Amino acid sequence: MTAIPLRHAVIEVADAxxxxxxxxxxxxxxxxxxxGECVGLVGHNGAGKSTxxxxxxxxxxxxxxxxxxxxxxxxxxxxxxxxxxxxxCVFQELSLCPNLTVIENTRxxxxxxxxxxxxxxxxxxxxxxxxxxxxxxxxxxTGVVSDLSIAxxxxxxxxxxxxxxxxxVKLVIxxxxxxxxxxxxxxxxxxxxxxxxxxxxxxxxxxxxLGEILSTSDRIVVMKDGKVVAERPAGKFDEHSLxxxxxxxVKGRHQxxxxxxxxxxxxxxxxxxxxxxGLAFEAFAGEIIGLAGLGGHGQTDTLIDLYLARxxxxxxxxxxxxxxxxxxxxxxxxxxxxxxxxxxTIADLAGLSRRGLVSEPAEANLGQAWKQRIEIRxxxxxxxxxxxxxxxxxxxxxxxxxxxxxxxVLMDDPMRGVDIGTKQxxxxxxxxxxxxxxxxxxxxxxxxxxxxxxxVYVFNNGVxxxxxxxxxxxxxxxxxxSFIGAAA
Amino acid sequence: xxxLVSLSRKPWIWSFVAAFAVWVATILFTGGASxxxxxxxxxxxxxxxxxxxxxxxxxxxxxxxxIDLCVxxxxxxxxxxxxxxxxxxxxxxxxxxxxxxxxxxxxxIGNYALIKLLQIPPIIATLSMxxxxxxxAIWTNRGLRIKPPEALATFTTETTIGIxxxxxxxxxxxxxxxxxxxKTVYGRWIAAIGQSIRAARMAGIPxxxxxxxxxxxxxxxxxxxxxxxxxxxxxAALNMGSEYLLMSIAVVVIGxxxxxxxxxxxxxxxxxSLFMFLVVSMLNTYGAGAGIRLIMTGLIIIAVIVVAGGRxxxxx
Numbered sequence: 001m002t003a004i005p006l007r008h009a010v011i012e013v014a015d016a017x018x019x020x021x022x023x024x025x026x027x028x029x030x031x032x033x034x035x036g037e038c039v040g041l042v043g044h045n046g047a048g049k050s051t052x053x054x055x056x057x058x059x060x061x062x063x064x065x066x067x068x069x070x071x072x073x074x075x076x077x078x079x080x081x082x083x084x085x086x087x088x089c090v091f092q093e094l095s096l097c098p099n100l101t102v103i104e105n106t107r108x109x110x111x112x113x114x115x116x117x118x119x120x121x122x123x124x125x126x127x128x129x130x131x132x133x134x135x136x137x138x139x140x141x142t143g144v145v146s147d148l149s150i151a152x153x154x155x156x157x158x159x160x161x162x163x164x165x166x167x168x169v170k171l172v173i174x175x176x177x178x179x180x181x182x183x184x185x186x187x188x189x190x191x192x193x194x195x196x197x198x199x200x201x202x203x204x205x206x207x208x209x210l211g212e213i214l215s216t217s218d219r220i221v222v223m224k225d226g227k228v229v230a231e232r233p234a235g236k237f238d239e240h241s242l243x244x245x246x247x248x249x250v251k252g253r254h255q256x257x258x259x260x261x262x263x264x265x266x267x268x269x270x271x272x273x274x275x276x277x278g279l280a281f282e283a284f285a286g287e288i289i290g291l292a293g294l295g296g297h298g299q300t301d302t303l304i305d306l307y308l309a310r311x312x313x314x315x316x317x318x319x320x321x322x323x324x325x326x327x328x329x330x331x332x333x334x335x336x337x338x339x340x341x342x343x344x345t346i347a348d349l350a351g352l353s354r355r356g357l358v359s360e361p362a363e364a365n366l367g368q369a370w371k372q373r374i375e376i377r378x379x380x381x382x383x384x385x386x387x388x389x390x391x392x393x394x395x396x397x398x399x400x401x402x403x404x405x406x407x408x409v410l411m412d413d414p415m416r417g418v419d420i421g422t423k424q425x426x427x428x429x430x431x432x433x434x435x436x437x438x439x440x441x442x443x444x445x446x447x448x449x450x451x452x453x454x455x456v457y458v459f460n461n462g463v464x465x466x467x468x469x470x471x472x473x474x475x476x477x478x479x480x481x482s483f484i485g486a487a488a
Numbered sequence: 489x490x491x492l493v494s495l496s497r498k499p500w501i502w503s504f505v506a507a508f509a510v511w512v513a514t515i516l517f518t519g520g521a522s523x524x525x526x527x528x529x530x531x532x533x534x535x536x537x538x539x540x541x542x543x544x545x546x547x548x549x550x551x552x553x554x555i556d557l558c559v560x561x562x563x564x565x566x567x568x569x570x571x572x573x574x575x576x577x578x579x580x581x582x583x584x585x586x587x588x589x590x591x592x593x594x595x596x597i598g599n600y601a602l603i604k605l606l607q608i609p610p611i612i613a614t615l616s617m618x619x620x621x622x623x624x625a626i627w628t629n630r631g632l633r634i635k636p637p638e639a640l641a642t643f644t645t646e647t648t649i650g651i652x653x654x655x656x657x658x659x660x661x662x663x664x665x666x667x668x669x670x671k672t673v674y675g676r677w678i679a680a681i682g683q684s685i686r687a688a689r690m691a692g693i694p695x696x697x698x699x700x701x702x703x704x705x706x707x708x709x710x711x712x713x714x715x716x717x718x719x720x721x722x723x724a725a726l727n728m729g730s731e732y733l734l735m736s737i738a739v740v741v742i743g744x745x746x747x748x749x750x751x752x753x754x755x756x757x758x759x760x761s762l763f764m765f766l767v768v769s770m771l772n773t774y775g776a777g778a779g780i781r782l783i784m785t786g787l788i789i790i791a792v793i794v795v796a797g798g799r800x801x802x803x804x
Contacts (some may be wrong), residue, residue: 307690314697324690332686337750338679346680347691349673356672400691 008071009034010171010202011087016055016065020387025051026062027226033171038193038203040217040234042210043246044419045391046377048226049206053173056204057089058082086170088161090177094153094330098146102126102156105145112166129159133192134185149296150180150328151445158189162196171202176390178207179416180327182295182445183479190216208419209446210239222246243420268439269306269322269408274298278463281306283408283439288430290453290473291443293482298462299443300327303410306441316350323347323401327413327443333397334385341367341381344396348404370399374425390417398426408439415449427452447475458482499744499751503759506742506792510766514773526769528652534761535658536717540732541739541757542665543709546702547610548740549669551682551749556703558599558614559710559736560729561621566591566711567718567728568625571634578639585715592711595621596704603703604696626726636719644720654716661709666754678702682749710736739764742792763792 009032018026026048033039043049054060055067058079067077069085096105106122107113113122123141130137134155145153154177161172174193178186193203193216207213213220213234220237222230222245230245237245267282281302283289291299303324310321326333335343345352345363352362367381374395378388385393394417401409415423427449430440434454444450456473458466458481466481495501511530515523540559547556566588574584595617602613635641643653669675677698680688689695713732718724741747742763743756767788771781 304690311689311692311694312697313689313695314700316692316694316697320692323692326687326690332684332690335680335683335687335750337683337746342676346676346693349676353673356674357667358671358673358676404692 009068010070011056011085012068012071013052013055013062014066014068016052016062016067018051018055018060018062024226026055028065029223029226029228031056031221031228033202033204035170035202036197036200037218038197038205038216040213040220041204041206041223042208042213042220042242043223044421045395045417046389047223047246047419049223050175050389051226052223053089053175053204053206056082056171057087057173084167086167087173088169088171089173089175090154090157090161091175094150094157096145096153096157099144101144102139102141102148105156106141106160106163109160110163110165125163125165126156126159129163130155133159133162134188149300151182151185151295154180155185162192169201171204172196173204173206175206176208176417177205178209178212180295180413180445182293183447184294186212208417208423210242210420214239214242246420269310269441271302271306271309274302274463278465279457279467281457281464283441285407285439286434286437287455288434288440288442288453290450290456291441291459292450292456292478293459293465295445297459299459300412301462302459303412303441303443307410319350320347320404320406322408322410323404323406325397325401325409325411325414327411327416329390329393329397329416334393336386338385339382340376340378340385340388340396343385344370344381344399344403347400351405366403370403374399374422374429391419391422394418395422395426402429402433407437408441409433411440411442411444413443413445415444415446447478450478451475500753500756500759501744502792502795503742503744503756503763505759506788506795507759507763507766510763510770510788514766514770517770517773522773524650526766528647528650529769530762530765531655532652532720533765534758535652535654536713536720537732537735537739537761537764538658538662538757539713539716540710540736541743541761542662542754543706544736545740545743545745545752545754545757546665546669546678547706548737548745548747549678549682549749549752550699550702551685554610554682554699554749555737556599556614556706556710557611557733558595558618558621558707560731560733561618561625562592562595562707562710563714563717563729563732564724564726565595565621565625565628565714567714567724568629568634568726570715571636571718571724572628574637574640576635576637578637581637581640584637584640585712588711588715589708592708593704595711596707597700599707600700600703604700622726629724629726633723633725635723640719641722644716654720657716661712662754662758669752669754674698674701679750679752682746682751735761735764738789742789764789 012032014030016026016029029048029052031052041049051060055062058077058081067074074081097108103119103122103126106126107118127141130139137155139148139152139156145156148156158177162169177189181189190212193205197203205213205217214237217234220232220234220242221228222242224246265284268285269283271281273280291302293299307322307324335346341363344367349358352359352366371381376395377392385396388396394414398414434440442449442453450456451473453473454470456468456478457464458468458478460482468477468481514526544556544559547554569591570584570588573587574580599614599617602608602617603610646653648656677693680691680693681695681698685695714729717728721728739757739760742760743753745752745756767785768781771784776784
């Protein structure tokens with residue numbers, strides 16, 4: 001008897017409903033993941049993507065609905081059951097322990113690594129997997145995680161999820177895996193995802209970068225307001241129809257760029273060439289300046305140096321010269337105990353206070369104005385900041401910087417985890433503010449964003465190796481410049 | 489019902505519940521005879537814990553690792569030097585207070601200089617500083633017990649409309665501390681630093697300046713407390729601060745301030761300080777021996793912290 005093996009779904013969530021208070025995070029979502037397919041999951045911030053991911057990895061129990069693994073309905077589904085069924089998750093908020101080494105973090109995720117010589121075995125497992133996914137990664141498994149850059153941490157986390165110790169890995173959930181990776185690392189990851197899927201594994205792939213969703217997924221699920229609003233094979237979507245399904249209108253990408261004649265003007269910000277090599281950094285009023293190049297090549301350090309050199313640690317000057325938008329939210333952005341409002345206003349308390357006392361009505365007005373301007377999705381700005389989804393937290397950090405009177409805003413890859421609709425709104429705000437004379441210095445790992453800038457400095461190995469202006473800011477030129485060595 | 493629920497979420501409520509329960513238990517035992525005396529004594533002695541507790545609270549709010557162990561030595565030095573300066577002369581009472589405050593400022597500057605310049609963790613820096621300060625107190629005092637000026641001694645031991653004067657001083661300073669913490673830019677800054685020092689720096693907060701002011705503030709409050717306590721107890725003694733080392737930390741913790749920093753409240757310090765005094769006097773009333781008394785005090789403190797532990801630290 002030659003029975004065709006019945007293809008059970010790796011996991012099947014039927015009619016899941018979850019609400020947090022009055023907010024319906026999931027409103028009857030049904031999702032089937034078959035073996036050997038990559039499912040792309042897209043939607044705006046707060047559409048319910050992270051919530052459905054948490055249901056699948058066992059972190060949240062739906063208030064209604066069923067979960068079945070390999071065709072068998074699960075009565076008690078939790079984190080342990082999810083792992084036993086081969087479900088792994090790479091979180092949007094990185095979840096490594098910063099004080100432990102890479103090896104020890106591997107052990108934390110893989111409890112079966114016990115007994116004599118587990119360090120050696122763990123080092124081999126994680127090292128091999130890193131080599132397999134990201135050839136030439138240069139990460140030392142015996143190093144402490146806090147010494148790694150955010151991109152390297154993301155790589156370790158991805159490799160940990162894909163490495164197989166006891167149970168076979170059947171389904172890996174990648175929640176914004178490329179958000180801190182530069183183009184070449186992202187390509188390596190996406191290639192690996194395809195190899196993994198062709199070998200019979202399944203992947204749920206969440207990203208706001210539609211190009212990679214379209215090129216990597218077999219099937220795309222679009223979510224909006226806690227519901228699945230469209231589900232089609234990837235070939236039936238293109239970028240326009242995908243954005244339309246998410247409920248946004250694609251705006252024209254080509255905006256007016258300004259090429260300012262800066263000769264003879266005094267720069268607003270300037271920094272001599274780093275370590276005596278490469279070009280010097282200069283920023284003039286009203287410019288949007290991009291910092292490009294492969295991730296972790298000194299862009300963030302440049303921003304932090306610019307910031308620290310212009311703000312005092314002992315006294316606060318009357319008017320801050322610069323404001324900062326953090327990319328690594330948990331490390332240098334969010335104040336976790338506070339409400340959304342207090343997080344938003346902390347950088348501009350001087351403008352909201354008289355004789356040292358904070359004016360609460362003025363603070364509330366500022367909060368309301370920004371809530372409407374960039375649509376922070378919450379009913380009450382008094383809610384804790386951590387009640388917001390990652391992208392909405394990022395919007396609050398944006399508002400924090402833009403609300404200050406600082407003439408220059410430094411942005412450290414700030415669009416990580418922000419949906420396409422909001423991105424477009426923020427782009428428009430940036431352009432409008434720049435026209436009013438504000439300067440933006442913008443490090444981004446996304447080429448589309450770099451191409452929006454008036455002028456771009458390209459980094460390699462910690463120094464600025466090239467400067468591109470106006471129409472010469474193109475993907476091709478930036479990529480070519482990323483590999484130029486620094487002139488002494 | 490709703491009011492009860494929202495009250496039970498306030499981190500400071502538990503210290504008041506505990507203090508009230510112990511108060512009632514003591515009063516019932518004595519048949520109500522000591523109600524006024526016990527209440528006045530509790531307010532008087534609590535006032536001293538409140539003063540040092542508020543200072544310690546500001547420091548603890550700065551986040552993990554921040555603590556001022558120099559509080560007892562500062563109290564002793566300020567009390568000793570101020571009394572010696574006043575020389576039982578009523579006209580020197582206010583200049584004496586200024587001297588005490590100046591000592592607080594100096595100790596605070598010393599503390600933060602050690603922390604910042606030598607990169608020593610606060611727990612070690614303030615402990616080392618306390619040896620220096622305590623030795624200075626021994627050197628100035630030379631074992632003599634100097635009496636406070638008459639008017640100051642009367643002020644610290646008398647009551648106004650039934651409330652001890654020192655409790656009124658503590659009340660005024662508590663209200664100021666509350667305004668400082670909840671309403672001012674400085675209060676926001678220390679709470680921000682306590683949650684994430686890197687995020688605070690990148691939000692434009694002058695981190696070093698704010699921490700420096702906080703350590704100085706804590707030392708000033710300890711110095712004022714030492715000045716009042718020395719006057720209250722009829723003279724400065726070299727060991728007068730010793731019980732306030734643990735006391736200043738205990739009232740902060742029992743009062744519901746987050747030990748991890750970033751979240752603090754003034755009201756809880758009052759409940760906790762009253763509670764700490766009342767527990768001891770309750771056990772005294774019951775005639776418990778010194779050993780039993782210490783064990784019971786420890787157990788009751790643990791019980792209060794456990795009961796209050798169910799609160800949500802994210803509630804603000």
